[in-house]
Amino acid sequence: MNDERQRAERRRLLRALLAGGGASLLAGCDALSNSGRFVDLLSLAEPLNARVQRAAAGARLAQEFPASMIAPTFRANGSLHPQTPEYRALQAGGFRDYRLQVVGLVERPLEFSLDALRTLPTRTQITRHDCVEGWSVIGQWTGVPLARLLDLARPKPGARIVVFHCFDDLAGDGSRYYESVDLADAYHPQTLVAHMLNGAPVPIENGAPVRMRIENKLGYKQPKYLRAIELAPSYAAFGAGRGGYWEDRGYDWWGGI
Amino acid sequence: MSSTTVGSAQGEWRVVLRHRAPLRVMHWINLLCMLALVGSGLQIFNAHPALYWGAASHFDRPLLAMDAVRGPDGKGHGVTRVGGHAFDTTGVFGVSNAADGQRVGRGFPEWATIPGPRSLALGRRWHFFFAWLWVVNGACYLLWSLASRHLVRDLAMQARDWRAVPRSIVEHLRFHHPVGEDALRYNPLQKLAYLGVIFVLAPLVVLTGLSMSPQMDGVLGWWLAFVGGRQSARTIHFVVMALFVLFVIVHVLMVVYAGPINEMRSMLSGRFRVRWPRTEAEGSP
Numbered sequence: 345m346n347d348e349r350q351r352a353e354r355r356r357l358l359r360a361l362l363a364g365g366g367a368s369l370l371a372g373c374d375a376l377s378n379s380g381r382f383v384d385l386l387s388l389a390e391p392l393n394a395r396v397q398r399a400a401a402g403a404r405l406a407q408e409f410p411a412s413m414i415a416p417t418f419r420a421n422g423s424l425h426p427q428t429p430e431y432r433a434l435q436a437g438g439f440r441d442y443r444l445q446v447v448g449l450v451e452r453p454l455e456f457s458l459d460a461l462r463t464l465p466t467r468t469q470i471t472r473h474d475c476v477e478g479w480s481v482i483g484q485w486t487g488v489p490l491a492r493l494l495d496l497a498r499p500k501p502g503a504r505i506v507v508f509h510c511f512d513d514l515a516g517d518g519s520r521y522y523e524s525v526d527l528a529d530a531y532h533p534q535t536l537v538a539h540m541l542n543g544a545p546v547p548i549e550n551g552a553p554v555r556m557r558i559e560n561k562l563g564y565k566q567p568k569y570l571r572a573i574e575l576a577p578s579y580a581a582f583g584a585g586r587g588g589y590w591e592d593r594g595y596d597w598w599g600g601i
Numbered sequence: 602m603s604s605t606t607v608g609s610a611q612g613e614w615r616v617v618l619r620h621r622a623p624l625r626v627m628h629w630i631n632l633l634c635m636l637a638l639v640g641s642g643l644q645i646f647n648a649h650p651a652l653y654w655g656a657a658s659h660f661d662r663p664l665l666a667m668d669a670v671r672g673p674d675g676k677g678h679g680v681t682r683v684g685g686h687a688f689d690t691t692g693v694f695g696v697s698n699a700a701d702g703q704r705v706g707r708g709f710p711e712w713a714t715i716p717g718p719r720s721l722a723l724g725r726r727w728h729f730f731f732a733w734l735w736v737v738n739g740a741c742y743l744l745w746s747l748a749s750r751h752l753v754r755d756l757a758m759q760a761r762d763w764r765a766v767p768r769s770i771v772e773h774l775r776f777h778h779p780v781g782e783d784a785l786r787y788n789p790l791q792k793l794a795y796l797g798v799i800f801v802l803a804p805l806v807v808l809t810g811l812s813m814s815p816q817m818d819g820v821l822g823w824w825l826a827f828v829g830g831r832q833s834a835r836t837i838h839f840v841v842m843a844l845f846v847l848f849v850i851v852h853v854l855m856v857v858y859a860g861p862i863n864e865m866r867s868m869l870s871g872r873f874r875v876r877w878p879r880t881e882a883e884g885s886p
Binding site: 366367369370373374377383385386387388390392393397398400401402404405406407409413415419458472474475476477478479480481482558559561562590593594595596600601 | 722
């Protein structure tokens with residue numbers, strides 16, 4: 345009887361110890377996550393990832409798929425219908441007044457209407473879009489290789505980064521979505537300034553009228569509702585200075601896995 | 602192997618060096634990494650708590666999905682679908698209580714993820730850092746095991762191990778404790794479990810993880826094709842994680858059963874106490 349009670353007591357103690365140990369372990373992880381210095385330590389893996397994967401993959405093409413694998417609807421995420429005044433005005437006019445600008449550290453700043461963009465040579469590719477959340481969707485994209493536009497604009501020697509400025513205000517605070525990649529990704533043969541999805545103009549939710557396709561990156565590095573392409577020495581001067589909308593919110597600039 | 606002998610009325614006890622120092626250090630680094638990787642991995646999974654088969658996600662037919670749905674009582678209910686079956690998993694999967702007692706919709710509950718509150722960005726930071734640490738630690742372990750002959754001498758299945766598999770199964774089922782020399786060797790089932798984790802699960806989890814990176818598409822396309830596509834790779838990554846967790850649970854149960862203090866000490870200081878039969882002739886009762 346006494347023995348039984350003692351054993352029950354011991355079991356309770358053991359359970360409390362285990363639960364307490366587990367809880368403090370988890371609380372410790374959360375405390376570490378709130379420490380800037382610890383997150384900096386964790387972030388050391390990012391350049392390692394970037395360098396190793398870049399060295400392994402170089403400019404190799406991402407997988408392309410047969411037309412039979414195209415998804416009936418291309419799932420959209422982030423901004424689905426921008427409500428900024430400049431975008432609403434463009435949409436109301438059927439994007440006739442849309443101009444894509446190529447600016448910054450270039451010899452020849454450029455401006456393209458949609459019609460002008462459509463007359464340039466295009467590349468069409470059926471690729472897999474990988475969202476940072478974990479899902480994938482396959483679609484056919486048609487657009488002008490960014491390399492082609494850069495060749496026309498001729499980047500100046502100091503240009504290291506390509507910044508994409510967008511029309512949408514995902515944060516809802518008056519700022520605009522932006523992203524950036526280095527020149528290696530910008531000149532990748534599958535990096536497109538895309539104006540068609542599955543043979544039709546890009547739908548609003550997928551980034552009309554023009555969005556980026558950067559196939560060796562996750563979705564958040566492939567901005568929609570593209571307004572301007574700017575060449576810069578670094579991304580420090582844009583947004584909060586970490587290279588993109590999601591980067592400013594703690595995501596990695598590398599944008600891979 | 603050094604040993605000291607302590608005589609006693611019941612029999613002879615010896616204290617031997619069970620695990621060498623590098624192995625002990627790598628064992629605990631490995632555990633730290635596994636805890637961090639599972640917790641942060643579940644955080645990442647929670648960003649889209651569903652699994653698919655193939656290259657892309659067929660959102661209407663997931664293999665596994667953890668959803669939050671509003672029940673007739675107006676409250677959120679966790680529903681986990683596996684294949685065509687749906688289960689109410691409120692409190693654990695789909696819908697669970699946050700630290701402040703609030704019911705929240707999320708795949709795995711806060712106590713299972715790192716960090717607890719939802720943060721895909723931080724989950725990714727944790728995951729990639731500890732993935733590298735785990736891979737480097739694993740590479741060190743492999744090199745050390747080859748150089749010290751730990752792999753060949755202690756882990757590799759010998760002909761007699763294969764022959765002893767049926768007997769080992771029976772001994773496990775009867776909860777028989779090995780004594781003497783046998784207690785210092787990994788038994789055949791133990792060897793198979795360790796070899797399976799080291800040479801099957803670990804490479805699988807690294808390859809399926811790495812091949813999910815769009816950057817690696819051009820290099821690991823053959824591998825993605827082999828496993829059925831990127832979403833298949835993600836599903837396999839998840840299943841292998843579950844097998845790792847299963848291995849750890851069984852491993853810890855075996856430690857508890859075999860004598861938690863002695864086993865724990867053998868992995869902390871290396872010292873392990875083992876009962877030794879006196880001689881063959883007088884050893885039998």
